Amino acid sequence: MQVMDLLSTSEAARYIRLGERKLYELVAAGAIPCTKVTGKWLFPREELDRWLRSGLTRPAGMTEADPPPIIGGSQDSLLEWALRESGSGLATLSEGTQSGVRRLLRGEVIAAAIHYHSSSEDGATPDANIAAARANTALHDAVLVGFAQREQGLLLQPGNPKNLHSIVDVLRTGAMMAVRQPGAGAQMLFDVLLARADIKGRDLNRLEPPCLTGPDLAAAVRSGHADCGIATRAAAKSAGLDFEPLLFENFDLVMRQRSYFQPPMQALFGFLGDSRFKLRAADLSGYDVTPAGKIRYAR
Numbered sequence: 001m002q003v004m005d006l007l008s009t010s011e012a013a014r015y016i017r018l019g020e021r022k023l024y025e026l027v028a029a030g031a032i033p034c035t036k037v038t039g040k041w042l043f044p045r046e047e048l049d050r051w052l053r054s055g056l057t058r059p060a061g062m063t064e065a066d067p068p069p070i071i072g073g074s075q076d077s078l079l080e081w082a083l084r085e086s087g088s089g090l091a092t093l094s095e096g097t098q099s100g101v102r103r104l105l106r107g108e109v110i111a112a113a114i115h116y117h118s119s120s121e122d123g124a125t126p127d128a129n130i131a132a133a134r135a136n137t138a139l140h141d142a143v144l145v146g147f148a149q150r151e152q153g154l155l156l157q158p159g160n161p162k163n164l165h166s167i168v169d170v171l172r173t174g175a176m177m178a179v180r181q182p183g184a185g186a187q188m189l190f191d192v193l194l195a196r197a198d199i200k201g202r203d204l205n206r207l208e209p210p211c212l213t214g215p216d217l218a219a220a221v222r223s224g225h226a227d228c229g230i231a232t233r234a235a236a237k238s239a240g241l242d243f244e245p246l247l248f249e250n251f252d253l254v255m256r257q258r259s260y261f262q263p264p265m266q267a268l269f270g271f272l273g274d275s276r277f278k279l280r281a282a283d284l285s286g287y288d289v290t291p292a293g294k295i296r297y298a299r
Contacts, residue, residue: 005045012043016052033299050140050299065107069264073100073112074185075213076251077234078281079147085280086271088264094213098183104254105138110265111255113147115185117192129252130297141257143298145269146291148281149248151233152189155221156242164228165244167193167204174205178220178229181210186217186230189249193230215239233286248288252296269293 012034013020026032033047071083075094083090093100093109100112116128133142156164162173167190170177180187187210194201207226211217214231218239221229236243259265271277272293281287 006042007045007048009041009043012048015043015045016048047299053140066262067104067107067110067259069262070109071100071111071113071253072103072109073097073114074251075215076113076147076150076232077215077238078284078287079113079251081280082268082271082277085276086268088267088271090264090268096181096184096212097188101132101136101254104256110259110262111253113251114254115150115249115251117185117188117249119192119195127250129250129254133254133297134299139254139256140299143255143257143260144296145253145255145260146294146296147251147253147272147289148292149288149290150251151245151248151286152186152230153233153236153246154228154244155218155231155236155239156228156244157221157224158240158242160242160244162227167197167199170228171197171199171204175227176205176207176225178207178217178226179210180214180217180230181212184210185249186214189246190230193246234284237285250291250296252291257298 007015009020009023013023023032027034027041033051034041034043036042069089070091070093071079072093072095074097075092080092083092090110093103097112097114097116100109101114103109104112114129114132116132118128118131129144133139133144136142154164162175164170164173164175179190207220211220211229214235215238217229217231218235218241220226221241222239230246233243233245255265272289277292278289281289
């Protein structure tokens with residue numbers, strides 16, 4: 001097990017070439033990574049290194065270009081509406097959670113919309129997004145901002161003619177299931193549900209090719225090409241489909257610290273407290289916007 005290298009106040013001040021008085025000012029402002037144990041401030045050396053790198057200034061010619069005003073990652077109808085109504089100037093590139101994070105790391109998007117799921121998640125404390133951000137060492141300056149909690153479930157043909165209520169029912173009836181591409185959050189959830197039910201994905205009838213977004217999946221069910229699939233309640237309502245709820249998930253925006261303060265992102269975050277945003281979420285259905293705009297994780 002790796003032992004964390006902790007520095008005392010005097011050691012930390014020497015390490016980052018600051019006076020102890022200035023260090024205490026940063027601590028009081030919550031501007032430097034630290035922890036208090038039995039009345040003493042301690043500073044993890046690794047976190048100090050990340051903190052220093054996040055504020056690195058490069059000379060002309062070496063300065064990193066600002067990423068384009070695009071939010072990659074998962075598709076979401078409420079997010080797309082909020083980007084337009086907020087006047088943020090932000091566009092979307094919806095390819096799934098993991099694809100969005102990869103584009104974020106390459107500097108191709110300013111933020112990624114994510115909804116991770118893992119086999120250890122029990123539904124009661126769905127913090128897979130935080131775990132993923134924390135585990136991604138390439139995002140040493142990550143900020144995770146809450147957008148909403150969304151209800152995910154089975155999208156079903158009107159009237160649910162095959163009486164489907166779970167993945168077990170899908171297997172039992174031989175129903176055709178629309179799926180998402182690898183790396184999409186809904187597909188991660190599907191994999192978790194398969195593992196819990198001890199079902200192999202190859203034993204299900206799956207529609208090919210995979211659907212790129214939730215609305216694409218809803219269209220496949222609505223057209224009769226599939227009997228069911230996993231997406232949000234909002235996607236089901238928009239397509240006039242029946243919906244069997246499974247769980248609420250965290251839907252967050254992850255970005256770098258410098259991007260958090262950019263005007264397009266601040267315009268969006270400012271709008272999340274607007275009454276119109278709450279009314280739109282209620283109209284689409286399946287959203288809890290309590291987390292909207294709150295920083296859920298930062299380093």
